[in-house]
Amino acid sequence: xxxxxxxxxxxxxxxxxxxxxxxxxxxxxxxxxxxxxxxxxxxxxxxxxxxxxxxxxxxxxxxxxxxxxxxxxxxxxxxxxxxxxxxxxxxxxxxxxxxxxxxxxxxxxxxxxxxxxxxxxxxxxxxxxxxxxxxxxxxxxxxxxxxxxxxxxxxxxxxxxxxxxxxxxxxxxxxxxx
Numbered sequence: 001x002x003x004x005x006x007x008x009x010x011x012x013x014x015x016x017x018x019x020x021x022x023x024x025x026x027x028x029x030x031x032x033x034x035x036x037x038x039x040x041x042x043x044x045x046x047x048x049x050x051x052x053x054x055x056x057x058x059x060x061x062x063x064x065x066x067x068x069x070x071x072x073x074x075x076x077x078x079x080x081x082x083x084x085x086x087x088x089x090x091x092x093x094x095x096x097x098x099x100x101x102x103x104x105x106x107x108x109x110x111x112x113x114x115x116x117x118x119x120x121x122x123x124x125x126x127x128x129x130x131x132x133x134x135x136x137x138x139x140x141x142x143x144x145x146x147x148x149x150x151x152x153x154x155x156x157x158x159x160x161x162x163x164x165x166x167x168x169x170x171x172x173x174x175x176x177x178x
Contacts, residue, residue, distance in 0.1 A: 010164075011049060014041060015056045022061065030137045035104045035111075035145035036152055038083040043095070044160050047088030054080035071122040079114045083107065101150040108142025 018037050025032045034057075041050040058077045062068045087094065087103070094100055112134050120127050 007049070010045075011053055011056075014045075015053045015060070018053065018057045019060050019064075022057075023064070030108070030141035031144040032141070033148050033152075034080070035083065035107055035141075036148035038080060039087065039100055039104060039149060040153060040156060040160070042084040042087045043100075043157060044164060047084040050084035051081055054084060071118040075115045075118045079111045082110065082114075097150055097153045100153055101146040104145030104149040105142040108140075108145050109138045111141060112138035 014037075018034060018041075021033050021037065038050060038054060041053055045053075055077055058073060058080055062073050062076065067073075091099075091103055094103055113131075116127065116131055116134070119125055119130055
C-alpha cells in the first residue's frame with residue numbers, strides 16, 4: 001500500500017515537473033525539454049508509468065492553454081505516448097545518450113507529422129503546403145530534443161536512478177552504455 005501511494009505521488013510530481021518545464025519554455029516555438037523528460041522517465045520508471053504521465057501531461061497542457069479540442073488533444077496524446085511505447089518495445093536497447101539523442105531528433109519530425117492529418121482535415125490546409133511550412137518547426141524540435149538528451153540525459157539519469165533505487169521503485173535496473 002505504501003509503495004503504491006509513493007508511486008502515485010512520484011507520478012504526480014514528475015508530471016508536474018514536465019508540465020512546468022514545458023510552460024516555462026513555451027515562449028520559444030518547439031524548444032522544450034518534454035522529449036528529454038519523457039525519455040528519462042521511460043528509462044527510470046518504465047513504459048507503463050511514463051505512458052500515464054504523458055497522458056496526464058497532455059490533458060493538463062490542453063486545459064491550461066485552452067486548446068481542449070479533439071484535433072489538438074488526440075494527436076498530442078498519440079505523439080507523447082509514442083515515446084514510452086517505442087522505447088519500451090522496438091527501441092528497448094537504446095540506452096546510451098547518443099542513441100537516445102538520435103531518437104529524440106527523429107521524434108521531433110514524427111511529432112509534427114502526427115498533427116498533419118488532423119490539421120489538414122480540420123482546417124482544410126493543403127497537405128504539402130502544411131508539411132513544408134511545418135518542417136522548420138519540426139527541425140527545431142528535433143534539434144532541441146537531441147541536444148537536451150545529449151547534454152542532460154546521462155547526469156540526470158544517474159542522479160535519479162541513484163535516488164529512486166533506494167525505494168525499489170524502478171521497473172528494472174538499466175545502465176548507460178556510453
